[in-house]
Amino acid sequence: MVPASTKGAGVSDPIIRIQQLEKSFGPLRVLDGLSFDVQPGEKLALIGPSGSGKTTILRMLMTLETISGGRIEVCGEPLYHMQRGGREVPADEAHLHHMRRHIGMVFQHFNLFPHKSVLDNITLAPMLTKGEPRAKAEAHAMELLDMVGLAEKARAMPSQLSGGQKQRVAIARALALKPRIMLFDEVTSALDPELVEEVLLVMKRLAAETDMTMLLVTHEMGFAHEFADRVLFFDKGRIIEQGPPEQIFTHPTHERTQTFLRKIIAAGHRV
Amino acid sequence: MEWDWTFAAEITPVLLEGLKLTLLITLLSAIVAAVLGLVFAVARRAQSPWVARPVTFLVEFIRGTPLLVQLYFIFYVLPGAGILLPPLVAGVIGMGLHYATYTAEVYRAGIENVARGQWEAARATNLTTRQTWAHVILPQAVPPMIPALANYLIALFKETPLLSAITVLEMMNQAKLVANSSYRYIEPMTLVGVFFLAMSLVSVVLLRWLEHRFGRLAK
Numbered sequence: 001m002v003p004a005s006t007k008g009a010g011v012s013d014p015i016i017r018i019q020q021l022e023k024s025f026g027p028l029r030v031l032d033g034l035s036f037d038v039q040p041g042e043k044l045a046l047i048g049p050s051g052s053g054k055t056t057i058l059r060m061l062m063t064l065e066t067i068s069g070g071r072i073e074v075c076g077e078p079l080y081h082m083q084r085g086g087r088e089v090p091a092d093e094a095h096l097h098h099m100r101r102h103i104g105m106v107f108q109h110f111n112l113f114p115h116k117s118v119l120d121n122i123t124l125a126p127m128l129t130k131g132e133p134r135a136k137a138e139a140h141a142m143e144l145l146d147m148v149g150l151a152e153k154a155r156a157m158p159s160q161l162s163g164g165q166k167q168r169v170a171i172a173r174a175l176a177l178k179p180r181i182m183l184f185d186e187v188t189s190a191l192d193p194e195l196v197e198e199v200l201l202v203m204k205r206l207a208a209e210t211d212m213t214m215l216l217v218t219h220e221m222g223f224a225h226e227f228a229d230r231v232l233f234f235d236k237g238r239i240i241e242q243g244p245p246e247q248i249f250t251h252p253t254h255e256r257t258q259t260f261l262r263k264i265i266a267a268g269h270r271v
Numbered sequence: 272m273e274w275d276w277t278f279a280a281e282i283t284p285v286l287l288e289g290l291k292l293t294l295l296i297t298l299l300s301a302i303v304a305a306v307l308g309l310v311f312a313v314a315r316r317a318q319s320p321w322v323a324r325p326v327t328f329l330v331e332f333i334r335g336t337p338l339l340v341q342l343y344f345i346f347y348v349l350p351g352a353g354i355l356l357p358p359l360v361a362g363v364i365g366m367g368l369h370y371a372t373y374t375a376e377v378y379r380a381g382i383e384n385v386a387r388g389q390w391e392a393a394r395a396t397n398l399t400t401r402q403t404w405a406h407v408i409l410p411q412a413v414p415p416m417i418p419a420l421a422n423y424l425i426a427l428f429k430e431t432p433l434l435s436a437i438t439v440l441e442m443m444n445q446a447k448l449v450a451n452s453s454y455r456y457i458e459p460m461t462l463v464g465v466f467f468l469a470m471s472l473v474s475v476v477l478l479r480w481l482e483h484r485f486g487r488l489a490k
Contacts, residue, residue: 062391062394062395063394064391064394064395093400097397097399100394100395100397101397103395104395104396105395107388107391107392107395109388110388111386111388111389111391111392111395112392113389113392113407113411114411115410115411124396124398124406125396125397125398128398128399128402128406129396129397129398129399129402173396174395174396177396177397
């Protein structure tokens with residue numbers, strides 16, 4: 001396996017540290033001893049064929065899946081373990097709740113709350129989980145809607161929006177909790193081609209304007225190239241190759257990376 | 272046997288008294304069934320098998336035995352264990368509990384119809400389990416099930432005569448008393464049927480309206 005971090009040791013403490021991570025679904029082993037670090041503010045693109053475990057990593061970071069073995073640390077604290085009586089024990093729901101505040105996620109299928117207006121989608125969690133007063137939560141939500149270019153849709157219901165608009169609202173919803181880490185799980189895969197660009201534009205601005213750490217699972221190689229500081233190529237639950245986008249996309253050294261990129265280009269994706 | 276209008280008019284006030292009680296019992300039992308059914312449905316989904324299993328067993332047990340037997344049990348057997356309930360209370364508990372096992376199934380289906388992504392989005396926005404139920408899952412799950420719940424309300428209403436078996440003076444019991452003392456059955460029983468039919472027809476109209484209103488909303 002390639003060394004975990006491409007950046008020099010001691011730059012700063014990693015914001016995410018994944019060590020010997022294992023994940024099985026029944027008899028199917030998805031991740032088998034995966035390790036890598038992510039530095040604060042880093043923009044990471046996870047690429048690779050379907051079933052290579054990329055999405056599973058994001059879902060484990062968001063605590064939507066349990067881990068089968070190994071360890072994840074987020075912001076210096078173990079995610080799935082906690083201290084009790086001087087020993088490390090599996091995390092309980094309270095610990096997971098405490099840890100989740102660091103992390104936000106945007107889903108392939110948006111998962112907006114269909115019974116709530118755009119504005120209420122964004123203010124719900126800040127009001128419930130942080131006790132923000134409505135006025136403050138709404139003011140912040142309007143700022144975020146402005147940033148994603150949907151201020152005029154604040155009162156609309158999700159069903160009245162296009163896919164691209166829904167996804168921009170979903171991004172605003174995740175940002176409303178001010179996470180330090182944002183996870184983007186194939187956020188443009190469910191969109192009509194002409195709606196992809198508006199979502200990518202929002203993400204580019206976000207990447208340029210904030211120092212949030214971002215992990216992106218995508219099949220948009222062109223976007224990964226532009227967006228990421230570092231690209232990880234996954235196959236069968238392992239990192240086959242990683243490095244800056246120029247290196248991965250123009251001079252991939254590993255044969256499997258080359259094959260994957262050739263196939264993606266043949267399938268009509270932009271690189 | 273001749274239909275006697277004078278007798279019919281004479282007994283109507285007594286039967287209407289019974290109807291009032293029937294409606295009250297229906298309302299109270301429906302509230303018990305609606306609330307307890309939701310508790311059953313949520314409890315059966317609990318992570319802990321110590322909660323989910325006993326509740327599942329209880330629900331299947333209640334649904335698998337006749338309401339009349341349960342009513343007898345609550346009213347005539349429990350006093351032996353020192354639990355003495357007035358007929359009305361026993362009736363509301365019995366009917367509410369019995370129908371709760373049916374509404375629980377309606378809730379279960381409604382809850383399972385909420386997309387998995389909604390649970391995940393709630394988790395990703397760090398809502399607690401309780402907040403997820405209250406603000407994300409139930410507001411989406413309940414409206415589409417309202418017509419099905421209203422259906423059980425009508426069924427429950429029509430089963431209230433069973434409570435005459437535990438001495439509740441609802442409409443059917445009043446009619447029986449009238450019949451037993453006057454030896455005339457045709458007027459009291461016909462009137463009971465007519466009153467039930469009238470109420471059911473109103474409920475059916477209401478149900479159609481609910482289906483229209485919330486069926487659309489569900490889409």
